[in-house]
Amino acid sequence: MALKSRTFLRRAEREDLDTIVAWMEDPDFLQFLYGDPTRSPKQIREQIVSMLGRAAGQSMPGGIYLVIDSPEHGPVGLLSLQRISWRNRSCSVDLYMGEKKLRNRLVAGVAFYRAMEYCFDELNMHRVSAFIYSFNEPSWRMIEKSGAKRELTLEEHVARDGKLYDVYCYGLLRSEFNAFREKYQRSAGSLMSSMIEDRQAADALDTKDTE
Numbered sequence: 001m002a003l004k005s006r007t008f009l010r011r012a013e014r015e016d017l018d019t020i021v022a023w024m025e026d027p028d029f030l031q032f033l034y035g036d037p038t039r040s041p042k043q044i045r046e047q048i049v050s051m052l053g054r055a056a057g058q059s060m061p062g063g064i065y066l067v068i069d070s071p072e073h074g075p076v077g078l079l080s081l082q083r084i085s086w087r088n089r090s091c092s093v094d095l096y097m098g099e100k101k102l103r104n105r106l107v108a109g110v111a112f113y114r115a116m117e118y119c120f121d122e123l124n125m126h127r128v129s130a131f132i133y134s135f136n137e138p139s140w141r142m143i144e145k146s147g148a149k150r151e152l153t154l155e156e157h158v159a160r161d162g163k164l165y166d167v168y169c170y171g172l173l174r175s176e177f178n179a180f181r182e183k184y185q186r187s188a189g190s191l192m193s194s195m196i197e198d199r200q201a202a203d204a205l206d207t208k209d210t211e
Contacts, residue, residue, distance in 0.1 A: 091119060
């Protein structure tokens with residue numbers, strides 16, 4: 001349980017390069033990565049070096065890359081904040097879990113919650129958008145539970161495994177996230193533990209329904 005309760009976000013550093021490149025060479029990771037997954041290791045490394053350089057070198061960046069970290073397991077995923085509009089207080093978010101053994105709904109749910117805390121509390125965003133592939137059902141169900149609305153469907157927008165899939169576009173407002181946060185705020189300091197307990201109960205119910 002330590003990973004779920006102590007998961008935190010930090011700025012991606014040059015020392016994370018090998019870890020992130022290894023994730024992006026993983027076919028399971030590439031399945032959910034936006035864009036063309038057919039790239040050489042050299043191209044991937046060049047992209048990550050450029051990415052980390054922009055993240056560290058701008059005082060008002062248009063994109064921010066954060067590593068999802070854990071004291072016990074080290075880096076477990078990557079958070080990308082793109083299309084940041086400081087004037088409109090809006091951005092879009094991509095969340096990728098790099099460690100396959102930790103790529104479950106509970107860990108991803110806590111990472112998503114940390115990401116929304118960062119967007120709304122630290123960056124003072126008013127609106128966060130997310131684009132999720134239709135075949136990634138755990139992710140779009142998770143974001144819907146947070147109060148986000150599916151605002152648009154891009155039909156047959158992304159190709160994977162020889163098929164074309166829809167992409168769902170979601171929007172989450174600060175007020176909707178605050179309502180979600182208050183739902184789990186049963187007592188001071190117990191928000192994350194309450195969310196974990198509720199998520200475990202929901203997962204157990206989902207498992208029972210599929211038996």
